[in-house]
Amino acid sequence: MKILICDDDEALVSMVRFKLSRENLGEVVKAMDGREAKMLLRENDFDLIITDIHMPFHSGLEITTFIRQELGKDTPIIVLSAEGLEQTVLEAFEMGANDFITKPFSPAELAVRVRRILKK
Amino acid sequence: MLSQCIESITSSYFGLAPGPFLALNVTLVFLSGAMILIAGIFASRILKSRHKKLADSLRFQYQKILNKIVVNEMYSEGRTADAAFEFYMGELRLYSGTSSLARQLLLSQILENKKNLTGNSATVLVKTYYALSLQNESCKKLKAFKWQEKALAIREFAEMNHAQSIPLIEHYLYSGKQNLREECLMALVRLEEKPLSFLDHYKGEISKWMRINIYRFLQNTDTRRLPVFSRYFNHSNLSVRLFCISMARRFKQSSSLPGLLDLIYSDNAQVVGLAVSALGDLDAYQYRHEIARLANHVWRFEKLSRKVVACLGKIGDPETDVGLVGKFLGHPCYPVRFEAVSALKKLGSHGEKYLHDFNLNSNQNIKPLLRHFSEPLLN
Numbered sequence: 001m002k003i004l005i006c007d008d009d010e011a012l013v014s015m016v017r018f019k020l021s022r023e024n025l026g027e028v029v030k031a032m033d034g035r036e037a038k039m040l041l042r043e044n045d046f047d048l049i050i051t052d053i054h055m056p057f058h059s060g061l062e063i064t065t066f067i068r069q070e071l072g073k074d075t076p077i078i079v080l081s082a083e084g085l086e087q088t089v090l091e092a093f094e095m096g097a098n099d100f101i102t103k104p105f106s107p108a109e110l111a112v113r114v115r116r117i118l119k120k
Numbered sequence: 121m122l123s124q125c126i127e128s129i130t131s132s133y134f135g136l137a138p139g140p141f142l143a144l145n146v147t148l149v150f151l152s153g154a155m156i157l158i159a160g161i162f163a164s165r166i167l168k169s170r171h172k173k174l175a176d177s178l179r180f181q182y183q184k185i186l187n188k189i190v191v192n193e194m195y196s197e198g199r200t201a202d203a204a205f206e207f208y209m210g211e212l213r214l215y216s217g218t219s220s221l222a223r224q225l226l227l228s229q230i231l232e233n234k235k236n237l238t239g240n241s242a243t244v245l246v247k248t249y250y251a252l253s254l255q256n257e258s259c260k261k262l263k264a265f266k267w268q269e270k271a272l273a274i275r276e277f278a279e280m281n282h283a284q285s286i287p288l289i290e291h292y293l294y295s296g297k298q299n300l301r302e303e304c305l306m307a308l309v310r311l312e313e314k315p316l317s318f319l320d321h322y323k324g325e326i327s328k329w330m331r332i333n334i335y336r337f338l339q340n341t342d343t344r345r346l347p348v349f350s351r352y353f354n355h356s357n358l359s360v361r362l363f364c365i366s367m368a369r370r371f372k373q374s375s376s377l378p379g380l381l382d383l384i385y386s387d388n389a390q391v392v393g394l395a396v397s398a399l400g401d402l403d404a405y406q407y408r409h410e411i412a413r414l415a416n417h418v419w420r421f422e423k424l425s426r427k428v429v430a431c432l433g434k435i436g437d438p439e440t441d442v443g444l445v446g447k448f449l450g451h452p453c454y455p456v457r458f459e460a461v462s463a464l465k466k467l468g469s470h471g472e473k474y475l476h477d478f479n480l481n482s483n484q485n486i487k488p489l490l491r492h493f494s495e496p497l498l499n
Contacts, residue, residue: 009232010183011186011233015183015186015191015236018187018188018191019187019191103235103236104238106237106238106239106240106241107190107241108239108240109239
């Protein structure tokens with residue numbers, strides 16, 4: 001399994017990578033901004049994408065639209081954001097996200113959700 | 121004497137006249153000055169880049185250990201967990217040593233992680249903070265000269281639930297720097313056993329930013345821990361009074377209804393307006409007569425008229441208050457007329473009938489208002 005995590009918060013990316021690797025959920029690749037995420041998405045196939053909303057260059061919602069519309073892929077997407085407003089959550093789901101997690105969150109909960117999505 | 125001396129030296133050694141020699145000297149001095157400056161800049165850059173490298177490498181090491189601590193949440197009970205935790209603390213101590221800089225970096229890395237985490241993972245980071253006595257670093261920061269450092273220290277205490285620091289934090293409640301005051305206030309809200317008990321003696325201003333932040337914090341607090349806001353309705357500080365009325369309204373504290381009723385007779389228009397809105401939001405039907413009486417006296421005040429009309433739309437009697445609300449359709453201010461349309465609509469069939477009749481009798485001059493009201497994008 002190959003998971004892409006897109007977030008500009010290094011501490012968070014490091015912690016999520018560690019947690020998911022520890023749970024044997026697969027290889028975790030990181031992208032620190034929207035541009036890097038798009039580049040990786042064009043060149044690789046991922047089994048799951050975890051993305052923050054607020055990132056430099058392209059937002060997580062733009063990434064979601066990019067995956068669904070430009071790449072035409074149905075790869076599961078988990079949106080991770082500090083902004084838990086109803087409007088934002090609905091927008092994320094409308095754009096094709098499969099799950100939404102509000103920060104702060106529990107790494108254990110994230111692992112459970114990832115496992116459920118990957119059906120491992 | 122000096123000029124003679126220079127003259128003799130220049131003529132005997134260099135064969136130069138004193139004028140060009142002086143110019144040469146000045147140039148040399150400037151050149152060497154510039155060289156020293158450039159060297160200084162280079163040295164400072166090298167030092168900065170070394171410092172950054174060191175900081176990055178320390179952060180990386182800290183993060184590796186913090187990941188293990190955070191993810192170890194599964195074993196949060198039992199001896200194995202304690203032993204593992206102690207081991208990680210030992211590792212962190214080894215990296216941070218006694219250097220204040222290294223310890224500050226560790227502290228900032230812990231905070232950076234904690235902001236994204238909840239549950240056991242966040243708790244274990246707080247435990248780490250105390251196990252490594254990082255509260256001493258926060259104390260040092262609190263004594264710093266820069267207010268930004270002080271604010272950071274206060275935030276650290278609040279994040280780490282360091283209740284013992286309340287007396288130290290209270291010291292900055294009336295600081296000249298607004299940001300520091302606000303940080304201080306937020307920390308007190310988070311740290312005090314009974315949230316907002318500092319309001320008893322608070323003499324400062326509660327800004328909008330603070331109101332929003334306090335409200336957001338209180339939203340996640342057990343409602344049983346919330347104070348009875350009506351006890352502050354007669355506070356000597358107007359800012360506290362206004363804040364507590366809006367909190368009583370937000371948290372739907374029905375016990376504050378009698379207090380709110382008293383406030384509609386206040387001599388401060390802001391207090392009256394907020395109290396009226398609160399009574400409307402709290403569905404205080406029993407006080408509709410008082411609000412109706414007040415409606416007869418607020419015509420001259422636009423904002424107050426809007427609030428009273430809105431309140432009557434919520435708690436007014438559809439049969440008796442329709443005429444009173446309807447009067448405001450002739451108010452000179454558009455927002456009041458608009459609010460009156462909204463209130464009449466809320467009063468059900470009686471209100472609708474009143475609007476229909478008014479529209480016919482007034483030669484359809486409220487038609488644009490009705491159109492505005494039914495256009496969601498304009499509301």
